[in-house]
Amino acid sequence: MRRIFSLFCLAALGGCATVPRIATEPVEVQVLAFNDFHGNLEVPPPVEVIEADGSKTMMTSGGAAFLGAAIARLRQANSVTVSAGDTIGATPLTSALFLDEPTIEAMNQIGLEFNAVGNHEFDKGLDELKRMQAGGCAKHGLRDPCAVEPFRGARFTYLGANVIGANGEPVLPTIATKRFGTGPRAITLGFIGMTLRATSTLVTPAGIAGLRFADEAATANALVPKLKAQGADAIVLLIHQGGKTPKFTRGQGCEDFAGDIVSIIPKLDPAITTIVSGHTHWAYVCHNGAGGTHGGRLLTSAGKSGIFLTDIRLSFNPATRRLISQRGSNSVVGTGENGEHVAVRRLVDRYVAAAAPLANKVVGRLTAIAPRNEDDSESPAANLIADSYLAATRSKTNSGAQIALVNATGVRVALPAGEVRYRDAFAMMPFGNNLLVMTLTGAQLRAVFEQQYSLPLRSNASRPAALVPSEGLRYRYDLARPAGERIVAITLDGVPIDPARRYRVVVNNYLASGGDGLSGFKAGTDVLDAGIVDIDALIAWISSGRTVPAVGRVIDVASAVPAPS
């Protein structure tokens, strides 16, 4: 260092006294961060934000071209762009129809560098995730890859430190570093990326067979020495797990912050100074010790769908390369205030045009709106789906199903009254699941109904999610009774289910492999893939017009009107 100072001394006309001050000016490194983009190539629907004065604003913001422009405008000299997961999966039609290939390419254009995997990165299985990274057109599902153009894969790196394969080793890269500047003032940032431990309960089990999702803090801490050995001056954790403040705001605050990440943070090695989080779709910035749990760390999240962008600045002492301070802020990406990313806009337009003929096609008709239930309970929408599953698989020549069961957690939005377009149906059921018919005894059927009321509540849920049956099947439950004895009655066409009798039951592949924690479905025998995608069953059911079914198939004894005696 002394040698460099003296060289500076000779060159500087202003005198040597100023040189050390210049040399000790902090070096700033920028981390631009977002999360839960979920393939929102186009501007997503407006969201309601609570302003500082308590008023509410409907805000329209996000989409790939505007996010790309905001990143380009904010990007400084020493900068890195990261995502905390769910960049793909559960995506709108324009991305999903093309297996999220356009979203990966948009992220390439935007300059994303490191992407922690989230639960939704596993929606189509590990092989398809590896294709997202490596590119190519190998087919791992029902849709054809490379439908619009060749797919070159991600130019960014997926990090999945806690995704452990059958051999006990991580199946994805765990860490990464990036060096900013040259010479002794160069700063190296280390990155650890991971998904939440509960990923195994959130995705189709068949897609992640053989994978284990390890403890977040233990995994991260074990990687700290490795990053230090690679010269990391500070370590950023990209983690697809998060929390919420009581109100959805513009994302500057951290007041009354709570959630699953709160218990992880105190366990982290002190070398992990900065945490980019996600999964809750909330926007927040928690500075030094906010809530008393963060130990001086910075914790951020940028909502979802490219609505917000987090700008984190880490300041280092150039002599010691120690982190002196850090700050973060969320800004609203908006819809044009920063201009548009031209190449991304062109990409999006190309895929919107490719999707349009199918997206706009009228595929059915309904007598009324079919709403979903906000608590993932029974709803006209879920009943309609259950009836469509049964209709598609009822014939003896196709599986002979007698009962359909639908996970209400998978019913995303309502269907409109009148004309239903493909894009409406897709928005309601975007997963592209296929239908499986299995044999369950009456006793096994009861066991799976009991199981849904024995599981711990989903985070942020106020009541258990419902398995919604097709017409003819009804069940009553009583949450006041002990777990395992909460199903009071199950009837099929008015006749009680016989525990010894065998029933043919149709469900989607998500439930069949034990999705939503309902492992009871794995007891099914004579499992037959009906060869039908769920959305196609729905379309066939509503194509010539359909009356929206009423609710009343799943009855909570506590809220039921007593039957007349």
Ligand SMILES: [Zn+2]
């Ligand atoms: Zn998630």
